[in-house]
Amino acid sequence: MDFSAEEQFAHQLDGEDSLRHLREKFHLPLAKDGKPLIYLAGNSLGLMPKAARTIVEQELDDWAKLAVDAHLKAATPWYTYHETLREPAARLVGAQPNEVICMNSLTVNLHLMMASFYRPTKARFKILMEEPAFPSDTYAIKTQIAHHGFDPKEALVLARPREGGFTVRPDDIEAVLEKHGNQIALVLFAGVNFFTGQLFDVQKIAAAAQKRGCLAGIDLAHAIGNVPLALHDWSVDFAVWCSYKYLNAGPGAVAGAFVHERHATNREIPRLAGWFGNDPATRFRLHLEPEFIPVPSADGWQISNPPIFSMAPLRASLSIFDEAGGMEALRAKSIKLTGYLQFLLEGPAAGQRYTVITPRDPKERGCQLSILVHEHPKELFGKLEAAGVKCDFREPNVIRAAPTPLYNTFHEVWRFAKILAEHQ
Numbered sequence: 001m002d003f004s005a006e007e008q009f010a011h012q013l014d015g016e017d018s019l020r021h022l023r024e025k026f027h028l029p030l031a032k033d034g035k036p037l038i039y040l041a042g043n044s045l046g047l048m049p050k051a052a053r054t055i056v057e058q059e060l061d062d063w064a065k066l067a068v069d070a071h072l073k074a075a076t077p078w079y080t081y082h083e084t085l086r087e088p089a090a091r092l093v094g095a096q097p098n099e100v101i102c103m104n105s106l107t108v109n110l111h112l113m114m115a116s117f118y119r120p121t122k123a124r125f126k127i128l129m130e131e132p133a134f135p136s137d138t139y140a141i142k143t144q145i146a147h148h149g150f151d152p153k154e155a156l157v158l159a160r161p162r163e164g165g166f167t168v169r170p171d172d173i174e175a176v177l178e179k180h181g182n183q184i185a186l187v188l189f190a191g192v193n194f195f196t197g198q199l200f201d202v203q204k205i206a207a208a209a210q211k212r213g214c215l216a217g218i219d220l221a222h223a224i225g226n227v228p229l230a231l232h233d234w235s236v237d238f239a240v241w242c243s244y245k246y247l248n249a250g251p252g253a254v255a256g257a258f259v260h261e262r263h264a265t266n267r268e269i270p271r272l273a274g275w276f277g278n279d280p281a282t283r284f285r286l287h288l289e290p291e292f293i294p295v296p297s298a299d300g301w302q303i304s305n306p307p308i309f310s311m312a313p314l315r316a317s318l319s320i321f322d323e324a325g326g327m328e329a330l331r332a333k334s335i336k337l338t339g340y341l342q343f344l345l346e347g348p349a350a351g352q353r354y355t356v357i358t359p360r361d362p363k364e365r366g367c368q369l370s371i372l373v374h375e376h377p378k379e380l381f382g383k384l385e386a387a388g389v390k391c392d393f394r395e396p397n398v399i400r401a402a403p404t405p406l407y408n409t410f411h412e413v414w415r416f417a418k419i420l421a422e423h424q
């Protein structure tokens with residue numbers, strides 16, 4: 001598509017945007033001048049859906065009026081509350097409903113998945129991940145390795161960007177797998193890298209891993225709600241995600257996990273269990289010596305009863321995704337919106353002070369662009385904040401800006417690029 005840097009063109013794109021009404025469904029934080037901030041931080045904490053308040057209030061009312069009876073008699077019974085999230089979440093990750101469970105938080109789910117799917121032996125004990133990885137994932141992985149009595153220095157293998165580059169080349173992932181594959185137990189990659197915004201070819205990575213006898217797990221923190229996914233068809237072994245970034249479910253919202261059907265239905269897989277992973281038919285036989293009988297689906301990894309107040313806002317958000325027509329429709333707008341931002345950042349108005357390190361090919365990125373600022377990055381970031389832009393800063397010198405198709409406009413992208421250019 002041919003873009004233009006004229007302001008009028010941004011208005012034209014907004015006029016043609018069939019999803020523009022969705023912005024009305026969110027609370028937009030205001031800047032000092034009383035106008036909405038240019039909010040490009042949905043990759044960090046998504047905006048609050050207006051419907052979240054109604055749904056949370058409903059749960060508070062049911063608690064006040066019904067107390068313990070709300071488990072079965074609330075408007076949405078608490079005992080099975082997680083079931084209301086299953087199908088919409090499965091649509092977002094391209095899974096069958098029996099492969100998805102919403103529970104816990106992301107890093108906890110990563111540990112639970114590794115308890116089942118990282119079972120190292122002397123011959124096969126390594127984990128391959130990309131660099132730079134999110135610190136929490138690295139902590140989780142290193143402590144899992146140590147927990148099994150191995151040395152993270154030996155067992156953690158990284159696929160790195162080449163000297164002078166920022167993103168990991170697919171051939172290099174293949175090369176590391178070729179070299180270490182027969183010693184690798186688990187390949188754990190991000191769907192979209194948090195720092196560079198690079199979108200990985202998950203299907204290819206899973207196939208390359210499995211060809212060499214490794215399991216493939218994916219961290220979807222920056223991918224869910226950002227790009228279309230097809231975890232079942234891609235044959236990924238497991239995946240985890242959080243719901244407060246592109247899923248707009250609020251701080252610390254309940255996270256999710258995917259377990260491929262071939263594992264989800266296998267009751268023999270070792271796991272860390274709790275009562276909600278047990279077959280509901282025998283869950284309450286507390287007086288007998290209970291034998292754990294896992295539900296033969298991803299539910300078999302659920303440990304505790306559902307956290308209602310951290311699930312309620314997610315219901316509000318997931319219904320907006322459905323209303324949008326799913327990820328394909330959102331992705332079409334997203335490619336245009338981020339493509340437009342890239343065009344403006346590279347256009348005549350832009351200077352030499354920064355480099356966009358996110359891949360240029362839309363197939364290799366989601367909505368986020370990571371802007372490496374060559375001089376005085378913190379100063380520039382401060383100026384953006386003062387001008388009413390909310391994006392984020394990653395040490396030492398990267399500004400991440402994520403125009404999201406649910407609530408950002410083309411005109412906001414235009415204004416952001418203009419502010420950036422003015423503060424060169």
Ligand SMILES: *Cc1c(COP(=O)(O)O)cnc(C)c1O
Binds near residue numbers: 108136137194221
């Ligand atoms: C945001 C993010 C997390 C956060 O983990 P929590 O357990 O939700 O606090 C972990 N990993 C990645 C890759 C992330 O982007």
